[in-house]
Amino acid sequence: MKLASLLLSVAIGASAFAQNAKSPSVSKSTTEQRTASYMQSVRNQPPALREFLYRMPKGGDLHNHLTGAVYAESFIQWGASGRLCVNIATLTFVAPKQIAGEPACEDKTQRPAADALRDPALYAALIDAFSMRNHSPARKPGEYQFFDSFLKFDAAAKPHFGEMLAEVAHRAALQNEHYLELIYSLDGGVAWALADKTPWHSDADLAGYRQRLLDAGLGEATVKGRAMLDEAEAISRQQLKCGTPTPDPGCDVQVRYIFQVLRAFNKERVFAQTAAGFELAKADKRVVAINFVQPEDWLVPMRDYDLHMRMIDYLHKESPQVNITLHAGELTLGQVPPEELGLHIPRAIDTGHAQRIGHGTDVMYYADADNLLKEMAKKRIAVEISFSSSDGILGIRGAQHPFRRYMQAGVPVVIATDDEGVARSDITHEYQRAVEEQGVSYAELKRISRDSLEYSFLPGQSLWADALKFKFVSACAKKASAGCSEFLQANEKAREQWKLEQRFAEFEGKQ
Ligand SMILES: [Zn+2]
Structure with a gap:
């Protein structure tokens, strides 16, 4: 300006x-x-409260996974226009086979995605498969439904980075929100490819592994990441008609990106992605931080958690200017052995240098939770809370959520969507849950809104x-x-x- x-x-x-x-x-x-x-x-009047909160200024959404933010209806349109097929048994989008140069779906096991636009039953089934809509935990645990959905719509998401940006910016603007930090993979597949051909020598030799990755061409991940952002932002601006006499309100939304590291893979891949994230964040100011994603209770994220924190510790010491936010403590009783609960948040802070914590639902399982909360308050480490996500994935809601403990301890709290498309939610609804389930006052909500910019990674x-x-x-x-x-x-x-x-x-x- x-x-x-x-x-x-x-x-x-x-x-x-x-x-x-x-x-x-x-x-x-x-x-x-x-x-x-x-x-x-x-x-106590939900429709009137919704109308009020919809208009209320909400600052930013600091924890928003881009593909999880898109509604299933968009994926179906893109699946149809991209001539994808649907695996009927799993309701998963798959690439078509090529027969005589033409895309074609298997006769018995697949249907064209475009069928969903003519067949209301298939359309409805796909929306349910791609989200938590109509989900019953009696049929399938919420966690599995939630995370499985990403695999089902992924083939339609990948080619539409720019359209996804336009959708979430538009939705944010309508709800009086003007800043987004979007979590996304931004290395163009380079990190994994290099990891798969670069042998790991020792957990104690992270510097050596980083150097071998750089020698093998890790810099290419930065080039590809920047090109992905350039292209997607151009498409988004075009879709939103930015710079024309009739711009979409989404044009006024500032968007920044958080480089996501998929943490459920082998250490070579996790380290290569993390190193690529640090490089991209240094090279391009649109990328403001790194974050580790994927379910925390899975085998590798649990087993390698400390190693992952050491990876970040090493890279942080090399490049302390790169911001770090981590999903940590997104766990609850029964998912993992009880003695494993409560440990990840302090390790994310102490070893992983996390400036913000995603979810942090297991905080009260830490043996010295009061001191941990005091430390978070003192260091101004914000916790990113998403009520629908914690409810859908962990079954934690209302008084079971440690939201009030965080607030009482003076830990900065921000309300985020996490995955509004999968959860069939939006930022207004997350604010509404804070009022209805946590008894939050207007003054508290206003503080939360202001804190969503105060604890953003804007420079x-x-x-x-x-x-x-x-x-x-x-x-x-x-x-x-x-x-x-x-x-x-x-x-x-x-x-x-x-x-x-x-x-x-x-x-x-x-x-
Ligand atoms: Zn998340």
């Missing part, structure tokens, strides 16, 4: 603040209190001199000033936070 237009937007923001304001502090609290009272009045300084009390930095204490404009111009994080404050002023001003 040019300085002149930024000044203008500061002025507009200030006027939104000023509208409420002969004496800013009194009027601000009045509009905020009025908004809080309204939410209180509808908290630059925060808008807050004190993020606990939400006290503005001195440059912006007098709101519409040239000094504030310069500060916002220089600090991307503060700029997005400023936008959120403008949105709150507007939202609360209308209540």
